[in-house]
Amino acid sequence: MRADARKNRDHLLAVAGTAVSEQGVDVSLRDIARRADVGLATLLRHFPTREALLDALLRTSFDEMTATAGELEASSSPEDALVTWLRDCVAWTTEYRGVTVLMAAAIEDTGSALHASCVTLRAAGARLLTRAQAVGAARADLDGTDLFALVAALAWLSDQPSLAPRADHLFDVVTSAILTRPVSAGTGGAPPPGP
Amino acid sequence: MRADARKNRDHLLAVAGTAVSEQGVDVSLRDIARRADVGLATLLRHFPTREALLDALLRTSFDEMTATAGELEASSSPEDALVTWLRDCVAWTTEYRGVTVLMAAAIEDTGSALHASCVTLRAAGARLLTRAQAVGAARADLDGTDLFALVAALAWLSDQPSLAPRADHLFDVVTSAILTRPVSAGTGGAPPPGP
DNA sequence: CGCTTATGTGGAGCACTGATCCGAATAAGT
DNA sequence: ACTTATTCGGATCAGTGCTCCACATAAGCG
Numbered sequence: 001m002r003a004d005a006r007k008n009r010d011h012l013l014a015v016a017g018t019a020v021s022e023q024g025v026d027v028s029l030r031d032i033a034r035r036a037d038v039g040l041a042t043l044l045r046h047f048p049t050r051e052a053l054l055d056a057l058l059r060t061s062f063d064e065m066t067a068t069a070g071e072l073e074a075s076s077s078p079e080d081a082l083v084t085w086l087r088d089c090v091a092w093t094t095e096y097r098g099v100t101v102l103m104a105a106a107i108e109d110t111g112s113a114l115h116a117s118c119v120t121l122r123a124a125g126a127r128l129l130t131r132a133q134a135v136g137a138a139r140a141d142l143d144g145t146d147l148f149a150l151v152a153a154l155a156w157l158s159d160q161p162s163l164a165p166r167a168d169h170l171f172d173v174v175t176s177a178i179l180t181r182p183v184s185a186g187t188g189g190a191p192p193p194g195p
Numbered sequence: 196m197r198a199d200a201r202k203n204r205d206h207l208l209a210v211a212g213t214a215v216s217e218q219g220v221d222v223s224l225r226d227i228a229r230r231a232d233v234g235l236a237t238l239l240r241h242f243p244t245r246e247a248l249l250d251a252l253l254r255t256s257f258d259e260m261t262a263t264a265g266e267l268e269a270s271s272s273p274e275d276a277l278v279t280w281l282r283d284c285v286a287w288t289t290e291y292r293g294v295t296v297l298m299a300a301a302i303e304d305t306g307s308a309l310h311a312s313c314v315t316l317r318a319a320g321a322r323l324l325t326r327a328q329a330v331g332a333a334r335a336d337l338d339g340t341d342l343f344a345l346v347a348a349l350a351w352l353s354d355q356p357s358l359a360p361r362a363d364h365l366f367d368v369v370t371s372a373i374l375t376r377p378v379s380a381g382t383g384g385a386p387p388p389g390p
Numbered sequence: 391c392g393c394t395t396a397t398g399t400g401g402a403g404c405a406c407t408g409a410t411c412c413g414a415a416t417a418a419g420t
Numbered sequence: 421a422c423t424t425a426t427t428c429g430g431a432t433c434a435g436t437g438c439t440c441c442a443c444a445t446a447a448g449c450g
Contacts, residue, residue: 105355108356108357139368145360146361146368149352149365152355153349153351153365157344160296160299161303162299162303163340163347167344169336170341170344170345170348173334173341173373177369177371177372178368
């Protein structure tokens with residue numbers, strides 16, 4: 001790749017990052033190009049579609065979430081690992097408004113640029129879920145898709161300005177449905193008092 | 196209102212109804228006008244914005260949901276009334292793809308045409324919730340907004356083609372989090388076997 | 391260093407969107 | 421039958437994502 005092309009690509013990606021976190025994934029591509037002092041056609045050459053741009057933008061974060069799942073699997077109890085990871089996933093999506101809809105669409109559209117990342121993410125969650133189910137900490141009638149759907153739904157909730165204020169609370173509510181034992185809210189250290 | 200205007204209005208509403216249930220709330224207004232053999236300007240006179248059109252289209256359904264809540268309050272146990280109504284709400288939204296996003300936006304936008312209907316709907320749900328809480332059948336730490344948010348999230352799930360297959364199951368999962376006692380799935384008649 | 395060529399660029403244009411204007415058509419009232 | 425107030429809809433505008441192609445330019449070579 002030519003040096004000027006590389007520079008433009010990197011610059012566009014940086015500008016797109018701030019634009020998306022400011023205005024959400026539906027931000028005008030023309031605006032991004034304008035803010036990067038570049039023609040619209042140039043943006044669309046490097047990223048032929050909005051999805052391709054978002055893929056380049058989100059891939060790193062996707063990989064981080066997957067990696068985090070692996071670390072939690074090694075370092076925490078099955079229950080804590082699952083809950084912590086779910087919370088991280090929901091928190092992450094709030095950085096890019098509207099990304100949940102894209103993810104939900106991409107996970108079954110094998111042609112989508114985001115498809116592979118979504119599938120990997122779902123698999124990472126499924127592993128944490130299975131581990132929790134093995135020790136009886138999570139409902140047995142859930143699978144990876146269910147978990148993916150619940151995270152997406154909670155993330156969507158956080159995306160809606162009118163519902164976001166209750167999102168944290170509703171996260172706890174939904175989590176209590178996933179887990180088979182009552183979860184200690186917050187830092188999760190204190191053992192429950194005896195009966 | 197002049198007779199021809201009334202006729203056009205009714206016809207447009209009917210065409211819009213089928214168009215929206217076929218293609219979702221983002222259907223092109225031009226398409227609706229075309230299918231109604233009417234100029235785009237005519238559609239936009241009767242319904243100056245897409246929201247106004249959807250308001251006219253959905254108001255009846257909104258009122259029905261509110262009325263249903265009242266009937267259930269009189270005829271069923273607090274627990275059954277709540278669950279049945281929630282199920283009805285989610286089922287209803289599937290008829291109009293994308294309506295949940297509009298509702299979530301309208302409930303805090305007092306200027307929106309749909310605002311009043313959304314608030315009424317939330318209040319109806321809140322009454323059913325309070326009644327269930329009074330007999331200890333529902334979690335005490337939920338309010339009307341929480342219920343509205345959970346219904347919206349479940350409806351949103353049903354809207355996503357990739358997640359819809361699990362929507363019914365996830366409805367049960369979320370419901371189990373709202374209720375304090377295990378709910379008997381399905382028709383809800385059989386008592387649980389003794390330990 | 392100068393030239394050639396392969397590559398990258400971006401303005402002009404396409405089809406589409408929701409929305410607005412205003413001259414023409416038409417129903418209602420006398 | 422005529423007047424008038426209302427309604428209609430084609431033309432138009434600014435916006436969108438996207439494509440084409442003449443032009444500028446960086447890279448490679450004599």
